[in-house]
Amino acid sequence: MFNPQILNMIGWGILETLYMTLISTIMAYLFGLPLGIALVVTDQGGIYPMKHLNTVLGTIINLLRSVPFLILLILVFPITQFVTGTTIGPNATVVPLVIGAAPFIARLVESSLKEVDKGIIEAAESMGASPIKIIYKVMIPEARPSLIIGSAIAVTTILSYSAMAGIVAGGGLGDIAIRYGLYRYQTDIMLVTVIMLVIIVQVLQEIGMRLAKIGDKRK
Amino acid sequence: MDGENTIIKIENLTKTFMGAQGEFAALDSVNLEIKQGEIFGVIGMSGAGKSTLVRCINFLEKPTQGTVYFNGKDISLCTKKELYALRRSMGMIFQQFNLLMQSSVLNNVCFPLTIAGVDKSTARGRAKELLSMVGISEKADAYPSQLSGGQSQRVAIARALATNPQVLLCDEATSALDPATTRGVLALLKDINKRLGITIVVITHEMRVIQEICDRVAIMDDSKIAEVGFVKDIFTKPKTKAARRLILPEDRPMGGMPGKRCCRIVFDGNSTYEPILAGMILDFRMPVSILFADMENIEGKAFGQMIIQLPENEEVADKMIEYLHLKGLTAEEVFGYV
Ligand SMILES: Nc1ncnc2c1ncn2[C@@H]1O[C@H](COP(=O)(O)OP(=O)(O)O)[C@@H](O)[C@H]1O
Numbered sequence: 001m002f003n004p005q006i007l008n009m010i011g012w013g014i015l016e017t018l019y020m021t022l023i024s025t026i027m028a029y030l031f032g033l034p035l036g037i038a039l040v041v042t043d044q045g046g047i048y049p050m051k052h053l054n055t056v057l058g059t060i061i062n063l064l065r066s067v068p069f070l071i072l073l074i075l076v077f078p079i080t081q082f083v084t085g086t087t088i089g090p091n092a093t094v095v096p097l098v099i100g101a102a103p104f105i106a107r108l109v110e111s112s113l114k115e116v117d118k119g120i121i122e123a124a125e126s127m128g129a130s131p132i133k134i135i136y137k138v139m140i141p142e143a144r145p146s147l148i149i150g151s152a153i154a155v156t157t158i159l160s161y162s163a164m165a166g167i168v169a170g171g172g173l174g175d176i177a178i179r180y181g182l183y184r185y186q187t188d189i190m191l192v193t194v195i196m197l198v199i200i201v202q203v204l205q206e207i208g209m210r211l212a213k214i215g216d217k218r219k
Numbered sequence: 220m221d222g223e224n225t226i227i228k229i230e231n232l233t234k235t236f237m238g239a240q241g242e243f244a245a246l247d248s249v250n251l252e253i254k255q256g257e258i259f260g261v262i263g264m265s266g267a268g269k270s271t272l273v274r275c276i277n278f279l280e281k282p283t284q285g286t287v288y289f290n291g292k293d294i295s296l297c298t299k300k301e302l303y304a305l306r307r308s309m310g311m312i313f314q315q316f317n318l319l320m321q322s323s324v325l326n327n328v329c330f331p332l333t334i335a336g337v338d339k340s341t342a343r344g345r346a347k348e349l350l351s352m353v354g355i356s357e358k359a360d361a362y363p364s365q366l367s368g369g370q371s372q373r374v375a376i377a378r379a380l381a382t383n384p385q386v387l388l389c390d391e392a393t394s395a396l397d398p399a400t401t402r403g404v405l406a407l408l409k410d411i412n413k414r415l416g417i418t419i420v421v422i423t424h425e426m427r428v429i430q431e432i433c434d435r436v437a438i439m440d441d442s443k444i445a446e447v448g449f450v451k452d453i454f455t456k457p458k459t460k461a462a463r464r465l466i467l468p469e470d471r472p473m474g475g476m477p478g479k480r481c482c483r484i485v486f487d488g489n490s491t492y493e494p495i496l497a498g499m500i501l502d503f504r505m506p507v508s509i510l511f512a513d514m515e516n517i518e519g520k521a522f523g524q525m526i527i528q529l530p531e532n533e534e535v536a537d538k539m540i541e542y543l544h545l546k547g548l549t550a551e552e553v554f555g556y557v
């Protein structure tokens with residue numbers, strides 16, 4: 001049953017999943033990181049309060065986050081079509097993954113940065129540091145361990161989202177699981193892909209936790 | 220004192236916050252002048268507005284009303300850039316040290332220099348100098364989590380001095396430290412003041428700190444300045460209730476007999492206390508009990524205060540107070556101490 005053809009397919013599935021996850025995570029951070037920083041900085045007690053901008057950003061993020069990913073996947077078909085020229089396959093899946101994950105990442109980044117001791121930020125202000133310098137010389141370095149843990153959470157969440165894209169033939173392990181498990185009742189193949197997903201999640205999570213610990217100087 | 224050597228002048232400073240029950244003034248028409256080179260103390264109970272006051276000096280908090288002058292310049296007229304530069308000429312240290320936890324000690328001290336645009340190797344050189352000045356060169360490569368409170372505050376002091384400030388603002392800098400460590404840090408501050416001529420503003424709720432290093436002190440009470448003057452004067456003759464409350468020891472001693480009369484004796488450096496007290500006991504042939512003593516030997520002179528319980532005999536008690544006055548001591552009866 002596990003003939004070379006199927007093994008080959010699962011191997012490709014793993015690569016596609018990793019590809020989608022990695023590209024989507026990087027691109028989602030491209031949007032989510034600045035957004036998260038903006039949320040903290042423009043907050044009422046932040047280093048550059050901007051009440052209205054903060055409210056607008058917060059609302060957009062909440063709106064996007066309240067749409068279930070499966071629905072978002074279909075909702076953004078026109079955008080996906082426009083950007084990638086198709087709505088199936090791993091490249092197409094990257095688009096909804098980025099749109100779905102960026103607001104989630106923004107919230108993760110926000111909560112990491114908010115953990116930074118207010119006193120440390122105040123000390124930096126007392127030394128004449130500008131808001132920009134406080135962001136990249138104080139807030140981000142001080143929040144580094146927490147940001148890394150957050151990125152491990154982000155990566156694993158994006159991975160599970162990417163599996164959901166299987167329902168619209170989005171490529172990767174999720175796609176295989178749905179095609180064989182759901183449509184052809186080949187539960188053994190589905191089981192293998194699920195086990196693969198579990199292993200990948202575990203490994204990524206573990207790497208994140210270790211990296212966070214190595215970088216942390218608070219004992 | 221003429222206005223010429225005033226480094227910080229605070230005029231009619233008011234700061235209000237929006238609280239749960241509406242507007243609340245944390246500072247109410249505060250006026251102060253801090254002289255170049257002095258160690259100026261601000262003492263008050265928790266919530267009196269001390270931190271708000273010091274934060275208004277470097278504009279971490281923007282005054283609601285009034286003006287703060289630094290070297291004669293109205294700070295509110297500064298552009299953003301000028302304000303950043305101005306803050307570099309006013310170092311600040313805090314109760315919780317506020318060191319960068321993910322940076323080494325050396326990099327913590329380099330931090331204000333790098334953000335001021337100093338190149339890395341110059342900054343490292345200067346940071347090493349400062350670390351040796353505060354006496355913790357050997358910790359340069361350690362991280363703040365590996366330091367004791369006293370060591371952390373020394374790093375914070377080195378960091379605050381990195382940009383060669385003219386003023387050092389200390390907000391409860393020793394309040395998280397034990398008495399012995401406090402002493403060391405205060406001695407360091409005093410040394411910095413003497414050697415570098417840096418004006419120091421000390422915010423505290425502890426009279427000991429004021430006594431130990433300050434030249435002049437302002438008593439803050441309920442968002443206002445109750446009294447300003449030389450430490451010696453305020454300590455021996457507090458005029459306001461707020462001042463008395465801060466000076467009188469808080470920890471009620473054990474062993475006092477309720478209802479008996481007590482007397483507070485102030486030593487301001489003109490005498491040693493033992494001969495006088497011993498002489499008094501010998502003269503009157505009556506014992507007195509010492510309920511509280513907080514004495515300090517500064518440069519061979521006795522500073523501090525003592526509270527004694529007077530004998531029950533009213534006449535003897537009155538005479539004893541008189542005796543102390545004759546000896547040139549400030550002695551006054553305190554009520555409700557025990
Ligand atoms: N940012 C703020 N917002 C609202 N109230 C504040 C703020 N900062 C200080 N206060 C209030 O102002 C008063 C004085 O505070 P503070 O200056 O910290 O006192 P102190 O340092 O003497 O203990 C307190 O009642 C405090 O609750």
Ligand SMILES: [Mg+2]
Binds near residue numbers: 269270271391
């Ligand atoms: Mg305070």
